[in-house]
Structures are given as C-alpha cells and as structure tokens.
Amino acid sequence: MDQLMHFLTHKFFVTGEPMIYGADVAIAVATIGILFVLTYFKKWKWLWREWLTTVDHKKIGIMYIIAAILMLFRGGIDGLLMRSQLSFPGLKLLDAQHYNEIFTTHGTIMILFMAMPFIIGMINVAMPLQIGARDVAFPYLNAISFWLFFWAAMLLNLSFVIGGSPDAGWTSYTPLAENGLDPGLGENFYLLSLQITGIGTLASGVNFAVTILKMRAPGMKLMHMPMFTWSTLITSVIIVFAFPVLTVALAMLTIDRIFGAHFFTSTAGGDPMMWANLFWVWGHPEVYIVILPAFGIFSEVMSTFSGKRLFGYSMMVWSMVLISALSFIVWVHHFFTMGAGPAVNSFFGVSTMLIAIPTGVKLFNWLFTLRHSKIRFTVAHMWALAFIPNFVIGGLTGVMLAVAPADYQYHNSYFLIAHFHYVLIAGTVFGMFAGLHYWWPKMFGHILDEKLGKIAFWLWMVGFNVCFFPMYFVGLQGMTRRMYTYPANAGWTSLNFIETIGAFLMGIGFIVMVWMIIYSARHGERDVTGDPWDGRTMEWMTSSPAPEYNFATLPDMSGIDRFWYMKQEKGAVEKWRKQKIEEIHMPDNSGRPFIMCVLFFIAGFGLCFEWIWLAIVGLAGILLFMVLRSLFDPDEGHHIPVDVIERTEREAGRL
Ligand code: HEM
Numbered sequence: 052m053d054q055l056m057h058f059l060t061h062k063f064f065v066t067g068e069p070m071i072y073g074a075d076v077a078i079a080v081a082t083i084g085i086l087f088v089l090t091y092f093k094k095w096k097w098l099w100r101e102w103l104t105t106v107d108h109k110k111i112g113i114m115y116i117i118a119a120i121l122m123l124f125r126g127g128i129d130g131l132l133m134r135s136q137l138s139f140p141g142l143k144l145l146d147a148q149h150y151n152e153i154f155t156t157h158g159t160i161m162i163l164f165m166a167m168p169f170i171i172g173m174i175n176v177a178m179p180l181q182i183g184a185r186d187v188a189f190p191y192l193n194a195i196s197f198w199l200f201f202w203a204a205m206l207l208n209l210s211f212v213i214g215g216s217p218d219a220g221w222t223s224y225t226p227l228a229e230n231g232l233d234p235g236l237g238e239n240f241y242l243l244s245l246q247i248t249g250i251g252t253l254a255s256g257v258n259f260a261v262t263i264l265k266m267r268a269p270g271m272k273l274m275h276m277p278m279f280t281w282s283t284l285i286t287s288v289i290i291v292f293a294f295p296v297l298t299v300a301l302a303m304l305t306i307d308r309i310f311g312a313h314f315f316t317s318t319a320g321g322d323p324m325m326w327a328n329l330f331w332v333w334g335h336p337e338v339y340i341v342i343l344p345a346f347g348i349f350s351e352v353m354s355t356f357s358g359k360r361l362f363g364y365s366m367m368v369w370s371m372v373l374i375s376a377l378s379f380i381v382w383v384h385h386f387f388t389m390g391a392g393p394a395v396n397s398f399f400g401v402s403t404m405l406i407a408i409p410t411g412v413k414l415f416n417w418l419f420t421l422r423h424s425k426i427r428f429t430v431a432h433m434w435a436l437a438f439i440p441n442f443v444i445g446g447l448t449g450v451m452l453a454v455a456p457a458d459y460q461y462h463n464s465y466f467l468i469a470h471f472h473y474v475l476i477a478g479t480v481f482g483m484f485a486g487l488h489y490w491w492p493k494m495f496g497h498i499l500d501e502k503l504g505k506i507a508f509w510l511w512m513v514g515f516n517v518c519f520f521p522m523y524f525v526g527l528q529g530m531t532r533r534m535y536t537y538p539a540n541a542g543w544t545s546l547n548f549i550e551t552i553g554a555f556l557m558g559i560g561f562i563v564m565v566w567m568i569i570y571s572a573r574h575g576e577r578d579v580t581g582d583p584w585d586g587r588t589m590e591w592m593t594s595s596p597a598p599e600y601n602f603a604t605l606p607d608m609s610g611i612d613r614f615w616y617m618k619q620e621k622g623a624v625e626k627w628r629k630q631k632i633e634e635i636h637m638p639d640n641s642g643r644p645f646i647m648c649v650l651f652f653i654a655g656f657g658l659c660f661e662w663i664w665l666a667i668v669g670l671a672g673i674l675l676f677m678v679l680r681s682l683f684d685p686d687e688g689h690h691i692p693v694d695v696i697e698r699t700e701r702e703a704g705r706l
C-alpha cells in the first residue's frame with residue numbers, strides 16, 4: 052500500500068506545484084462538465100454517429116480545426132507564461148525546471164499539435180471540394196489519421212499532470228534528452244506522442260496525394276488545379292519523404308531511453324549529433340509543410356478578393372516545387388556551430404539562401420495579382436495582405452541567419468526566436484486565420500462577423516509586432532533563448548517588458564476571435580448562395596455547407612478558375628445544374644478508427660511508463676483491428692439514391 056502511494060505521488064501524478072493542482076481541478080471539472088452536458092442533452096448518440104465514427108472529410112476537417120484552436124490556446128498560455136516570467140529581471144513566477152518544461156511543450160504543441168492539424172484540417176475541408184471529389188481517396192484511413200493525431204495530443208497534454216512534462220526543448224537534442232541527463236518520464240511522452248501523430252500525418256500525406264492525382268473532376272488537368280490544391284499536393288510529397296525520418300529518429304531515441312541502447316550517447320559509442328541531423332532532416336522540410344499550404348491559401352484569397360486571376364500561375368507552381376526540393380538540402384543551417392567546417396557550412400548556407408529566390412518570385416506574383424485591381428478588404432484578405440510585409444521581415448532575417456559565420460553570433464539567441472515567429476505566425480498562423488474566415492461559410496453556412504474579425508486582426512497585428520520585433524534587438528544584445536530569467540544589469544529589461552505587452556495583446560485578440568465565432572453562430576450573415584465571395588474555384592459551386600456527397604453533378608472543369616468563367620458565360624451555370632443526376636456511391640461510417648486509436652494511446656501510455664505488458668496489450672489490440680479490417684471488412688459503402696439527392700438539392704434551392 053505504501054509502495055503504491057509512493058508511486059502515485061512521486062511518479063504517476065505530478066505534484067508539488069500549485070499551478071498543476073489548479074490544472075488537475077480544471078481537468079476534472081471540465082471532464083465532468085462535458086459528460087454532464089452530453090448526458091443531460093442526450094447527445095451521446097449524436098456524438099458517436101455524427102462525429103466519432105464519421106469518415107466525411109468535411110467533418111474530419113472541422114474536428115481537426117477545433118482541436119487546433121484548442122491547442123493554440125494551450126500553446127498560447129504557455130507563451131504568455133514565458134513572457135510573464137521574462138517581463139522583469141529576476142522574477143520567480145516560474146523556476147528554471149518549470150520554464151524548461153513550458154518552452155518545450157509550447158514549441159512541440161505549436162508545431163505538431165497546432166500548426167499541423169490546422170493545416171491538415173484546412174486541406175480536409177477545402178481540397179476535395181476544390182477538385183470536385185466525393186471525399187479523399189481513403190476515407191477510413193483519413194479517420195485513422197485524425198484519431199491518431201487526437202489521441203497523441205491527449206497523450207502529450209496528459210504529461211502535464213501525469214508522468215511529467217518533457218523538458219529538453221521541442222528539438223529534444225541528445226545527449227540532454229537521454230536517460231542519463233533526463234531520467235524523468237516527460238521525454239517518453241514527447242517521443243510516443245510525436246510517434247503516434249507522425250504515423251497519422253504520413254498516412255494523410257499518402258491520402259491527399261492519391262486523392263489529387265486520381266480523383267479530379269472531368270477535364271481538370273494538374274495545371275488547372277486551384278493553387279491551394281497544388282500546395283497540398285507538394286506538401287503531401289514532402290510529408291511522404293520527410294516523416295519517415297522522424298519516425299525512425301523517434302524510434303531510435305525511444306529504444307535508447309526505454310530499452311537501454313546507445314544510438315545517441317557518445318560514452319557508449321553512439322553519436323549525439325546524429326540526432327540533431329536526423330531531427331532536422333525531418334525538421335526543415337517540416338517548416339515548409341506548415342508554410343506551403345498557407346501560401347496556397349494566400350493565393351486563393353488574394354486572387355478572389357482582387358477579382359483577378361492569380362498572376363504567374365505556373366511560376367507559382369514551379370517555385371513551390373523548387374522550394375520543396377531545396378527544403379531537403381538545407382538542414383545543417385540549424386547547427387552551423389556544430390563544427391562541420393567551412394565547406395559544409397558554405398554548402399548549406401548557399402542552399403538556404405537559394406530558397407529566397409523562389410519565395411521572392413511568389414511574393415512578386417502576389418503583388419502583381421493585387422496590382423491594378425479592385426481590392427476588397429474583407430478580414431480574410433486583410434490577413435493575407437498583412438502576411439506580405441511581416442513575412443518579408445521573417446524571410447530577410449532568415450537570409451541573415453543563413454550567413455554561416457554571422458550565425459555564430461545569432462545562433463540560439465532571441466534573434467532566432469524573432470525570426471521563426473515572424474515566419475511561423477505571419478506565415479502559418481495568418482494563413483490559417485485567412486483560411487478560417489474564407490472557408491467558414493463553406494464549413495458552417497454563415498459568415499464570420501467582419502467587425503469583430505477586424506478588431507481581432509488589429510489586436511494581433513499590433514501585438515505580434517510589439518512582441519516579436521524587439522526580440523531581434525534583445526537577441527543582438529546577447530540574450531539567448533531558453534533562459535528563464537536575466538539579471539537587471541544586462542540592459543534587456545525595457546525591451547522584454549514591451550514584448551510581454553505585445554504578447555498579451557495577441558491573447559486579447561484570441562479572446563475576441565473566440566467571441567467572434569460564438570457571436571457569428573447566432574448573428575452571422577447566412578450564406579444561401581454557396582458562393583459568398585464571388586469565388587473562382589470549385590468549392591464555391593456547391594451549397595454551404597456542402598452536402599454529404601459534395602456535388603450532385605460535375606461539369607467539365609478544364610481551365611484555370613473554370614467556375615469564374617462559367618459565371619461570366621450566360622446560361623453555363625444553369626446548364627450544369629440541369630445535368631442528369633445519378634446515384635452516388637459513398638463510404639460507410641465506422642467506429643473502428645476511433646477505437647483503434649484509443650489502443651494506440653494505451654500502448655503509448657504503457658511505453659511512457661515502461662509498462663511493457665500494457666504496451667503489448669495495446670499493440671496486440673491494434674494488430675487485431677488491422678487483421679479484422681484486412682480479412683473481414685468488405686467496406687462496400689452505400690449508394691445515395693437519386694431522389695434523396697434531388698430532395699437535398701431542391702432544399703438548398705439549387706434545382
Ligand atoms: C501566440 C503567441 C506566442 C508567444 C507569446 C510565443 C512566445 C515564445 C517565446 C517567449 C519563446 C522562447 C522561449 C525561450 O527560448 O526561452 C518561444 C519559443 C518557441 N515558439 Fe513561440 N510564441 C507564440 C506563438 C508561437 C507559434 C504560433 C509557434 C508555431 C507555430 C511557436 C513556436 C515556437 C517554437 C518552436 C519555440 C522554440 C521552443 C524551444 O526552444 O524548444 N510559437 N515562443
């Protein structure tokens with residue numbers, strides 16, 4: 052009994068921090084609250100039927116996006132805690148260990164559990180509609196990808212109260228992340244949660260690539276596809292090549308930590324720098340995985356709201372192809388200080404700078420798209436327009452970091468922190484916000500409130516620059532990243548204080564956004580046409596929200612922006628709507644992806660605690676599900692009869 056109590060209070064539950072007890076209570080209250088609401092309003096069946104078992108790409112996309120916004124909240128709280136701790140010298144809000152944990156979970160969550168699901172959610176929502184597909188190529192696998200991500204996110208977030216948070220940075224560098232220097236359980240949670248979500252992402256990459264290559268509407272050639280779909284295709288290819296490296300690296304470090312191997316410990320013949328190399332062989336392509344879809348969204352939004360065809364379409368495609376190829380040969384720029392020598396550093400410095408060329412090409416194409424156009428300042432477009440100058444600041448300082456000798460000064464300083472937040476926030480996050488406003492009507496049938504959207508936009512815009520611009524200077528003045536406090540005489544106090552104010556402005560912006568979402572659900576303008584922005588691409592051809600089967604009929608979709616030209620041609624849209632409706636084949640729902648991913652969670656949790664028996668139980672269950680699926684599941688789907696389609700179309704006012 053004593054032993055059990057000792058285990059529970061010393062190893063299982065995280066103890067000793069008031070903040071964590073607060074979180075314990077909050078988690079318990081929230082869980083009870085959710086269970087109560089579901090039971091009280093009799094929503095269990097609805098939840099299971101409509102969401103947990105769905106294989107519909109649109110619903111899966113919505114679930115990804117909701118989860119991403121929740122994770123933005125969690126990661127954002129981490130960010131605000133760090134900024135609070137650093138607002139004045141010598142503060143004791145967080146101690147060193149707690150600060151380590153928070154920057155680790157902040158970075159890990161923001162990249163893998165916020166940016167990635169946000170992007171994959173956007174792709175799920177929009178891409179199949181943009182190419183006129185009924186769903187993705189493998190809907191069942193798509194559900195598995197989502198639930199892998201979801202349960203992995205649960206696993207990582209759980210470590211805050213059970214087992215302990217990881218604390219070796221989001222890069223988890225060895226030997227620091229090895230057992231010898233980091234004996235707690237936190238790193239195990241990092242390794243297993245990334246492993247589980249990474250498998251899901253890899254499957255998504257395959258799924259999206261096959262969907263785009265095989266399931267386009269009649270007549271739509273590759274060079275006719277909307278730019279967001281192009282960015283998805285290229286991103287998917289990067290995923291397929293990059294993620295296996297992460298899988299292997301994580302597996303090696305897991306074997307080191309749990310089974311006593313020494314891949315990354317030099318004392319036993321391993322090589323700690325091998326981790327840094329493997330990590331960034333995945334990690335640099337990863338940053339393009341999170342930026343290219345945002346580029347795709349900006350292209351769609353700018354061309355829609357300037358009422359013009361995207362300038363330089365094929366150049367846009369080829370520059371993305373070039374960026375994706377180059378993204379695989381720049382990884383050493385993350386550790387020029389490793390000591391590989393001038394030849395190696397020059398190669399990787401030059402290859403990094405080369406990326407600025409295709410990126411610059413894209414920037415000029417966006418500018419030329421806007422030139423001589425009637426710009427509509429919708430909130431979606433404002434996020435896209437604001438991206439340009441802010442991203443340029445991030446990009447140019449990136450070129451500065453690529454100068455290997457100079458990087459000896461910038462390396463791991465706040466200059467770097469400023470740089471990557473300028474590209475990640477002004478690129479990825481602004482892109483996701485633009486996409487959220489742009490596709491919201493397609494997801495939910497109403498428009499997000501523009502006025503509240505503009506207030507949130509300006510709070511973010513000012514807050515973001517006030518928070519991160521001073522970091523360039525405090526970095527050049529010598530403040531390094533990952534320091535939990537600094538002395539008063541360092542001369543960094545005023546800049547740090549200003550940064551914290553900016554961070555809180557973004558926090559207020561986030562609250563306004565949440566309010567905007569709630570407000571718009573009630574009062575937002577309904578989208579009855581399915582085409583609220585005078586769109587150019589296929590997703591605007593169907594009703595909002597799109598019916599289960601997406602499109603009742605498909606016309607010939609050859610040419611860029613075919614829908615827009617159809618609208619100019621008299622009678623073309625009517626002619627397409629009158630096309631003969633035939634029955635449509637759709638995939639069946641299934642509860643198995645959800646249950647199988649719970650088993651992944653159980654196996655992962657077992658490995659985190661090194662309870663091998665539990666891991667074996669989980670893994671055996673997973674295997675059983677795979678066998679069931681392969682041998683006994685014909686998965687024939689079902690047909691939606693013509694009269695049901697006709698009724699749905701008539702109700703949407705389209706027949
Ligand atoms: C919302 C406002 C945000 C604030 C206030 C914020 C603040 C910070 C701060 C102060 C650090 C430096 C910690 C240190 O080195 O001591 C940091 C690190 C980091 N941030 Fe953010 N951040 C924000 C948003 C984001 C977003 C949106 C992303 C990614 C999409 C991101 C990714 C990262 C990463 C990867 C690190 C490095 C973590 C590490 O050193 O292991 N942050 N952030």
Ligand SMILES: [Cu+2]
Pocket residue numbers: 334335338381382384385
């Ligand atoms: Cu890089």
